[in-house]
């Protein structure tokens with residue numbers, strides 16, 4: 103028996119570094135996976151969904167900031183696979199600016215993707231899971247930046263911090279209502295993906311920036327996408343059935359200091 107056999111999972115930002123690692127591992131462990139991402143990443147999304155195995159993957163365009171996209175993606179997921187058990191609210195982006203340099207427009211954009219997107223995901227995810235009677239798992243991707251102040255990416259930290267508490271309120275709501283739906287947040291440190299490459303490049307000296315990132319992590323190195331994927335797999339599976347409203351911290355010891 104595979105670890106998430108028979109479950110249907112939807113991953114937002116599924117074409118990106120962490121989303122694609124999670125989608126592949128969930129499929130390898132028996133889940134059907136709906137890979138979603140922005141329309142402009144459709145070609146990569148279709149290729150990824152096709153690579154997950156015969157009938158195991160489906161790509162749907164989903165801009166997490168657009169409510170109509172959520173309504174359509176949930177409807178199409180239920181029509182295609184008949185259920186939704188796992189929702190990974192993974193889509194995200196950041197703007198490396200501090201409190202003095204960020205504009206209101208940039209602030210709003212970062213919150214629209216990282217926070218409003220997760221809010222809509224939780225709302226539509228609960229509705230879809232209840233519709234099909236799933237004892238589901240909602241996995242919200244926050245960050246170490248949602249646990250500690252990070253002055254150089256101020257809006258990102260604000261949004262990720264809000265995701266941490268949103269997840270706890272969603273978890274308690276679902277528990278009090280007796281839905282059997284769980285909700286947890288994941289807090290990764292730096293993991294080698296496009297997002298980290300962009301952050302490193304924006305500093306003007308990517309090598310120095312990477313070395314600095316590694317120094318913030320007591321284990322001494324950045325994480326790998328699979329470190330994230332295995333955390334998602336655990337939270338998606340019934341192995342984590344007692345976990346809700348929790349913070350899954352994947353930080354190489356950073357927040358232990």
Ligand SMILES: NC(=O)c1ccc[n+]([C@@H]2O[C@H](COP(=O)([O-])OP(=O)(O)OC[C@H]3O[C@@H](n4cnc5c(N)ncnc54)[C@H](O)[C@@H]3O)[C@@H](O)[C@H]2O)c1
Nearest residue numbers: 115118119120165166192193194245290292293295296297
């Ligand atoms: N890589 C890290 O070091 C790290 C650390 C902590 C948290 N995270 C979080 O992990 C998640 C995944 O990040 P990643 O490292 O894979 O980055 P990535 O840039 O490789 O992937 C992000 C994905 O989100 C998608 N996306 C962006 N805006 C979107 C929107 N409006 N609607 C739908 N999709 C959208 C992108 O198209 C992309 O596929 C993000 O929430 C990020 O904040 C990453």
